[in-house]
Amino acid sequence: MTTHGLLTSWPDARITAAIPMSCVDMGDPSPAVRAKVLFTHGDRDGTCPISSARQAYRELPAAKAFLAFRGSGHSNYFGDSRTVNTFVDWMRWSLYGDTAARDRLRADATSSTTTWESALR
Template identity: 90%
Template sequence: MTMQRRSFLTPSAAGAAGAGMSKDVSEVITRTPALNTAGGQRTGHQAVGVGVSGRSVGGMTTHGLLNAWPDARITPAVPMSCVDMGNPSPAVRAKVPFAHGDRDGTCSISSARQAYRELPAAKAFLTFRGAGHSNYFGDSRTVNTFVDWMRWILYGDAAARDRPGADATSRTTTWESALS
């Protein structure tokens, strides 16, 4: 199974998968407001913005929404354990923190770092030293960091803007950011 997964996540295969999934996510974003109309399942709820996140192929789907298949409605995007899906689209102004293990044998951290370098601020990169492809996913540093990031971008929570650096800091992580 590991060999199949590694061969699947080549940049060209990831691009093919990401195209369909990124377009699917955009379609969901398009159709969701209809649920808020009179009689809809979410009547009376108002969205504050659109944020996306994913890990592995989901991370590539998330990153694909910022470049190859851009969706300008996305304001925060959190790709985790992904590869670079291309140059950022000028139409997208999402604020993007990445997360990646530096020992990921499935998705190269160097490819994710390239994606990070290509994006304008606000952006961040959380590296889990000694971590592989997915063993940091449920880690409280991951959860707290990205919940705060989403709160900052979606709700304008100034205190949340300042917390990710502290949330992510430990002896086994490296946090870097360019917030402006």
């Protein structure tokens, strides 16, 4: 919730990369923030409904991605290797311009129990 809040309710233009995990929609994106945003969420999250995170994703401009873990709850995917690898490559691309890391994102995130969606610039 806090991460998404820094893109919407309490905008901070210094944010250039963000990874909201199991978040809820906190309002309209601030035009002051132009961050690359990677959402991660379990599709069986009983604390933060995935529908709210999906709404937040739809509202943001590119560059953005959504990694959903099928059958996962609120946080049981945090230590998953797909989570870790995707996070690292997201930040390498977002913060350092590493296009090889960007190009690995789909492979990092893809498995029989995940869904990857992205709009990358």
